[in-house]
Amino acid sequence: MRYLATVIACxxxxxxxxxxxxxxxxxxxxxxxxxxxxxxxxxxxxxxASGTYQVPVPKDLKDDETGLPIKFIAGCIVNDGDMGxxxxxxxxxxxxLKQKKTNP
Numbered sequence: 001m002r003y004l005a006t007v008i009a010c011x012x013x014x015x016x017x018x019x020x021x022x023x024x025x026x027x028x029x030x031x032x033x034x035x036x037x038x039x040x041x042x043x044x045x046x047x048x049a050s051g052t053y054q055v056p057v058p059k060d061l062k063d064d065e066t067g068l069p070i071k072f073i074a075g076c077i078v079n080d081g082d083m084g085x086x087x088x089x090x091x092x093x094x095x096x097l098k099q100k101k102t103n104p
Contacts, residue, residue: 021084028084035085036092045093048086050074066097 021029032048039045047063049070061070074082 025080025084028081029088032085032088036089046071048089052076
């Protein structure tokens, strides 16, 4: 019974918004969405990544899932704004690719 009460409490907290992102993340997310829309309208979408990779980053590096060129937007130190930017951008790009696949 205690387990069920814990599950219900957790679900309730999520539903009322206790899983909110920081203001920095939300600002980065909006920036990433805008950048993705600009890339798509220019017909040059990329896939954002962050973290460490071999230096220099190969110019022809592509994302395995989407086949798009990878653009590194942050190095090994990543903040909430960087993660929001990456998440917002890649969400818009994935949705665009999904729509394009469904409606060629």
